[in-house]
Amino acid sequence: MTTVIPAGQRERNAELVRGLYEELYRAHRFDAAGRFFHADCTEHDPLAASAAGPADRWQAMTREFPGLRADIDHLVADNDRVMLFATWTGRTRSGEPFRLHTAELYRTRDGKVAEHWNVVDRDVLDAHGLAGGPDGEGQPAAPGLHGPHSDTERANAELVLGAYRDVFSDHELDLADRYYHQDYRHHNMRTETVPDGLDAFKAFFADNIAAFPDLVTTVDHIVAADDRVMVFVTWTGTLTGAWSGGGPSQLPLQMRTCDQFRIENGKVAEHWEVVDYLALRRAGLPTP
Template identity: 40%
Template sequence: MIPTQDPPLPGGDAGATAALVERLFREVYNGQAFDLAEQLFADDYVNHQPGAAPGISGLRQWASTMLTMFPDLTGTIEHMVVQNDRAMVFVAWHGHMAGTGKELNSQTANLYRVRDGRIAEHWSVFDYSALVPFGITPPDQEQPASEPDWHASPAEQENLRLVLKVWEEVMQKQNLDYADEHYRADYIQHNRFAAQSGGGLAGMKQFFAGLFVAAPDLTGTIDHILVQDDFVALFSRWRGREATSGRELKLHTADLLRIEDGRIAEHWDVFDYSAVAQFGIIPPPR
C-alpha cells in the first residue's frame, strides 16, 4: 500500500543493524564461532527459510550440515541495503565439498529484522541451482510477506513509490510502455541471463516481452521491500504458466535497484535458476 501522506521519521538504528549483520557473517558464519549465536539472535528468533528447523537450534543444525559438506564455506556480502531495523544482504558463497574438493559457488539474498540489538527474524532467497549437483533438492521457497516501511526520508519514499508502481504496471499488468518513463535509456543489467537480450532499456523491454509471450499470465509480486538512499532492495515471487505446455512457473527472486534522477538505472539480483530448469533456462557462466 502506498500512503497518501508521509509518516513521521522514527526509530530503528540503521547503523547498528548493519553492524550486527556484518558481525554475523564475519564472526559466526565465516569465523565459525557458533557459540556467539545466543548473543546475536533473539531467544524467540523466527527463521522463515524453507526446510529450516526452528529457532537458534535450527540455525546451528543448518550450519553444521553445510559445514560438514563444505568445511571451508564462506559468505561474502556483495550488497547491503539497511532501513531502520531491517537489512537485506546479497551474499556470494564459496567452498569445496569434503572428500572431493568439488567447488561450490552459490548466491543467496537474506533479509533480517533486528529487535533490541539482536536478530529476531529471517527470510531468504536461494539460487538452488548450484546446490542441486551436491544432492540438495530445492524446496518451495514460499515465505510470509511483510509491509513496506514508510519511515524514510522524502527522497527515499519517492524511490519506494517508483519501484512499487513499476512492479504494478510492468510486472503485473505487463505494460512495457510504462518502462519508457521510469527506466534510464542506458539502464545497466547485471543479470547474465537477462543481459543476453541486449543492453539498456531496449534490452530490458525485449527480455520481458519474451517472458510475457512465453508465459502470458506471468506476474511478479513484491513480498518485501527496503530503501536506503538511492537503492531499493526487494523480494519478489513470480507465477505464471507456459503458453505451449501449461506447465506452472513458480520463481522467487531478490532484486537490487539503483535509482538515478527518478529513474531505475541499474539492476542486480539473486535468481533461482533451479525453478526454471524445466523450461531449459540455465545460468550463464559467471
Template identity: 35%
Template sequence: MGTRVPQRISVGTEISSAPEATLDYSTPVERENLERVENLYQKVIDKKNLDAADEFFGAGFVQHNPLYGEGVAGFKRFVGGFFLGTFPDLTATVDLAVCQNDRVLAHVHWAGHDESGREFELWTADLYRFQGGRAVEHWDVIEYTELVPWGPARPDGPRPRGEFDLNGTPRQLANLDLLTQVAQNVPLQDLSRAHEYFAEDFFQHDRMIRHGLDGFKECCNNFLHLAPDMVVDPRHVVVGSHIVGTIWDWKGHKPDSDVEVVLVNSDCYRIEDGKFTEHWPVVDYTSAIEAYGYHPKDLFQKESS
C-alpha cells in the same frame, strides 16, 4: 562461473571491509543493524565459529525457511552440518545491503570448495528483522539450483510475506513511491513506458542480460516465453536512500497449460535522478526447470547471442 557480474561503484555507496560492497543505510540504527549482519557472516561462516550466532539472534527467533530448521539451534545445525561440513573453506560476503528501520536485506556471495576440490558458488538474498539489537525474523531467496548437486533442494510449503514499512525518511518514501509506480505502469506485457523509469544505460549485474534499456526489455520478453501471463507479486520491500530492494514472485503459467511457473526473485535497484540505473538479482529458477526441463539461462543466452 556464477551469473553475477562485479560491482560498479558510484555515488551514494559506501565501501565496507568487503571489497566493492554497496551499502545503503539512512540512520545510525540502520547502520548498526547492517554491521550485525556483516558480523554474522564474518564470524560464523568465514571464521567457522557457530557459537557466534548466539550473539546475533534474539529469543524466539522465527526462521521462515524450513531448510534451516527452527530457531537458532536449527540455523547452527544446518550451517554447521551442510555448509561448513561440505565446504571447509567456505566464505560468505555481503555484496550489497539496503536497510529500512528494523530490516536489512543483504545479497550474500558464498564461495568455496568441497573435499574433492569441486568449486561451489551461490548467491542468497537474506532479509532480517531486528528488535532490541537482535535478529528476530528471517526470510530469504536462495539459488537452489546451485545447491542441488550437493543434496539440498527447495523445500515445499508457503513463503510468508511481510508487511510493507511505510515509515522512513522523505527520500526513502519517494523511492518507495517510484517502485510502486513501476509495478503499476510497466507490466511485462507492455513496456511502452519503461523509458520513463529505467535509464538508457541501465547497468545489469546479471551475466545473462545485456546492459541498457534494450537489454532490460529483452529480459522481460524472455520471461514471457516462460509464462505469457507472468505478473509480479511483491512479498517484501526494503527502501533505502539510493537502493530499493525486493523479494517478490514472478509468476504465471506455461503457454497453453495450467502449469504454474513461479520465479522467486530478490531484485535490488539503484535510483539516480528519479530513474532506475542499476540492477542486482538473486533468482531461484527451480520452478521453471521443473516445468520445462532446462535452465532458463539456456534460453536467455540463446536469445541474446
C-alpha cells in the same frame, strides 16, 4: 514534509549483521550465535527451519562443503530491517569448487535478529544433490515499507512498485521508459551475459511475457535507504507460450527473486538480482 529517521538505528543494524557474517559465516565461531539471534527468532527459510537454529544449519552446510564462507556483496539497512546479497564459496567433499548466491532479509529487535527470510538459488543446491524444497514454500510476506523514511526514499519505493505493477504484472512494456533510464545497467549475480540498456530489457521481457501470458509479480518485501531499493518478489505464471530457450511446457512457475535498484534522478540507473533458478527449470526452461 521531511521525515526524521532515528539516528544510528540503520548503522547499528548493519553492523550487527556484518558482525554476524564475520563471526559465524567466515570465522565459524558457532557458539557466538546467541550474540546475534534471539532465542525465539522466527526462521522462514524452509531449508533451515528444520534445524535447531541457524548455527546448526550452518554447521551442516560446512560439513557438506568444507571451507564454506559467505561474503556480503550488497547491503541495505532500513530501520529494523537489513537486506543483503551474499556469495557463499567453498569446496565439495570431492574437492570441486562450490559457489552459491543468496539474498537475506533480517528483522532486528533490541540489538539481535528476530526474524529471517531469504531467496536462494536452489538450482545450485539441487545440482549438488541437496533438496531444494517445494516452490514458494513457507516464507510469508511482510509487504510495504516499515518505519520512517525520507520523502525521496518513499518516492523511490513507489517508483519500483510502479514498475512491478505496470511493466511486469500488467505487461505494459511501453511504460518501462517511465521507470528505467535508457542506458541503465543490469547485473545478474550468477551470469555476466545479461545485457544492459532499456532496449535489451524490453526484448527480454517481451520474450518472457510471450512464454508466460499470465505472468504476475507480487512484491513480498521492500526496503529503501538513500538511493537504494531492494525487494523480494514472487513471479507466478504458466509456460503456455514459446520462449527462445524452450516451451511451451504447460507447467506452472512460482519463482522468487531479490532485486536491488539504484535510483538516479527519479529512474532506475542500475539493477542487481538473485534468482531462484530451480523454479525456472521446474517450469521447463533452461538455466544459465
